[in-house]
Amino acid sequence: MDSELTLQVDGATHHLMIDTRTSLLDALRQRMGITSPKKGCDHGQCGACTVLVDGRRVLGCLALAVAYDGAEITTADGLAPGDAGGHPVHQAFLDNDAFQCGYCTPGQVCSAVGVLDEIGRGWPSAVTEDVAAGPRLDDAAAMDAEIAERMSGNLCRCGAYKGIRAAVSQAARAGGAVR
């Protein structure tokens, strides 16, 4: 069965007629040719397909495209449009060599942007000591643990986790999440 669908992706509008079984990830990659989000497992286990939907991180492979009619989707390629230097998270990943093969990287980058927003909003995680008070932005060790925990849904087989943590930390400081 096919269904009509409109998606805003990285600032552009796409009208599609799509097989209702199509995942958001496959709609982006196979129907729209937007291959920044990657398919690593197709089961929501690796995080390579992470995109931002209305600012929140979502696993594209676990989302049915038709459920996102009208949604605004941002991929790693659509962050900071018009800024030649890219988003601070892009730069932080480059500065810290936070990747090797690059396949999980766009998902890591989107996840990092989502994580920084979640921390900035004071949302707690499993490692937040005082859930009511939210994550401690003034404590470097606590922030490192928060980032490690919140980035653990994005697997990196090359083992760039150390660089990824450093990158997200750097972006947090650049973005003012941590003072």
Next chain:
Amino acid sequence: MTQTLEPRAMGQDLVRRDGPAKVHGTAIYADETPVENPLYCRVVQSTIARGRVRSVDTTEASALDGVITVLTPGTAERLASTDDAELAVLQSDDVGFRGQIVAAVVAETFEIAREAANLVRVEYDAVDHDTRLSADRHDLYAPEKVNAGYPTDTDVGNMEDAMALAPVTLEQTYTTPMQHNNPMEPHATTALWDPARGDGSGPGLILWDSTQGVHPMRATVRGVLGLEADQVRVVCPFVGGGFGSKGTPHANVVMAAMAARAVPGRPVRLVLTRQQMFSLAGYRTPTIQRMQLAAERDGTLRGIAIDVVEQTSRIKEFAEQTGVPTRKMYAAANRRSTHRLAALDVPVPSWMRAPGECPGMFGPEVAMDELAHELDLDPVELRIRNEPELDPETGKPFSSRNLVACLREGAERFGWAGRDLTPRARLEDGWWVGTGVAASVYPTMRQAQSTAAVRFDGGRYIARIGAADLGTGAWTVLPQIAADALGVPVEDVDVLIGDTDFPVASVAGGSSGTATWGSALVEAAREFRDKFGRGAQDGDEVEAGVRPNPDAGSYTMSAYGAQFAEVCVHAYTGEVRVPRLYGVFAAGRILNPRLARSQLLGGMTMGLGMALHEQSVLDPRFGHVVNHDLAEYHVPANADVADLQAHWIDEHDPHVNAMGSKGVGEIGIVGTAAAIVNAAWHATGVRVRDLPVTLDRFLT
């Protein structure tokens, strides 16, 4: 001795040239190749482990709107060569392992292909299968040789006498489980059989494939399909990880080529699912390692022996060289190593990061720790006391060997001095805390064949070579080498890789890529300068190939390292944590510190996974890996990695190659698991000899 290059660009901490594309996600991987109107191929896998396909009913699948064709053993094209049974896709009714390809659907969309694959009805005549590996099997056999061409067995002196006469002996068996490479990018191909291509030589096959070597891939595929080299082009600018699994062609790429040939003019995409990768993309064999050590009271080894039992597939032999590192690691007059295989009804094992050294430095390095305890000796000191002057196996000198320097610097950085030898002595906040050490080694290799072209164009130097960058940094480090060989700034040099239209390059494997391709670039650059001097004109070009290393026969060449781990084991739950993991390596000249560090840290991280997480569980009743996805085959996640550090010592080795470099892609995973097991023992007094170290081991 090779004339060593003066390092100017080499050694610089340059950011990856492909970095911006990778962080934006615009680097193009195999499945993303922009092509017109692609079809999607989905494979159907056998549900028995041994027997025959009796029938394939494609009626329902073919009737589905959007299905173009269904390939079966009865309808698929006949391949020119079926010598390699792994690649003889759909060539007979035989089933050699569960998960083997028995049919494939080609359809207009991914969704239709998936549905159609589920509608293909396959009936089998099953026969009893056997997937149980054990050292007690009566049908174990000695392969003719083991991977990388090493002899199967070695026997020097008399190990039995050494064990009978030495004052201190140790005999233990260690095991490592079946492990899967699991690169983040699944094995993927976009294939096009283009009847219009070519210059009268006939149709052309283009494979945009995720591979560690476009030229080795082409050589194999064209042989299987019976095509000439110029009828096949393989393109691969980026590889989403491989760790060996994309080093040799597997059935999926042949399948993709066959699917494309079934639909001339239409490109076909074939991506293995994560689950399919557990039976079709290679894996590391489980190993059983019986170790013997015979020592004097002062720790001097009289003898060292390793007897390895591992598995291969009944349809194709792969013999991991697990016993090889023991042959030359420590000085001991009596040394034995053996490899025995069980040929089982299992998928075909293959390369996984540091085949041989990675599993083969687990048993020995835990045994050394056990011996140190037996002797009441510091395990660092035990290793230093057994440091050989010359290669124990060949009697040749080492081109450079700085294991002792790595041990000493690692001990210093880690704060090893004053460590209490007693196990189960530190209980902190409910956690048993311990520390452990192990050594790393990886041979320094150079492949026989690779050629580079260097051309001057528009004020820039453009080199071409069919090399691969699977995250290693070839896009960045090869220009550094070429710049120094040409004597120009690195900004003025481009090196293009990943295409069989470029001169032939060897596989990215055995940590030999940079050494081999770099040597070819150096030869080409030197020839360019000889021919054109400093006054090159646009269009001036030379091509030159790697030469044999004149020092290869005179020296043993290897990289070394030492890894130090701190492990905490929770006193009540058995939860295992690794708060600190430090590695110090001696790997010749480091050509780009940030890239090398990432390689070493990445290897250590995968070693952490080997130690604590990774285990493919094969169900002997059905012959398949039950935990065949990333939710159940656990690899390290971000929070598993704590204080992880990789360092190196300055090492000048004039014998290895013109760059003075040794490989860094694999040594990081060697010894990691042993260091962690040794630290876990020091923490708890519980000696784990079978990987992985899961929490149940401590609940005694």
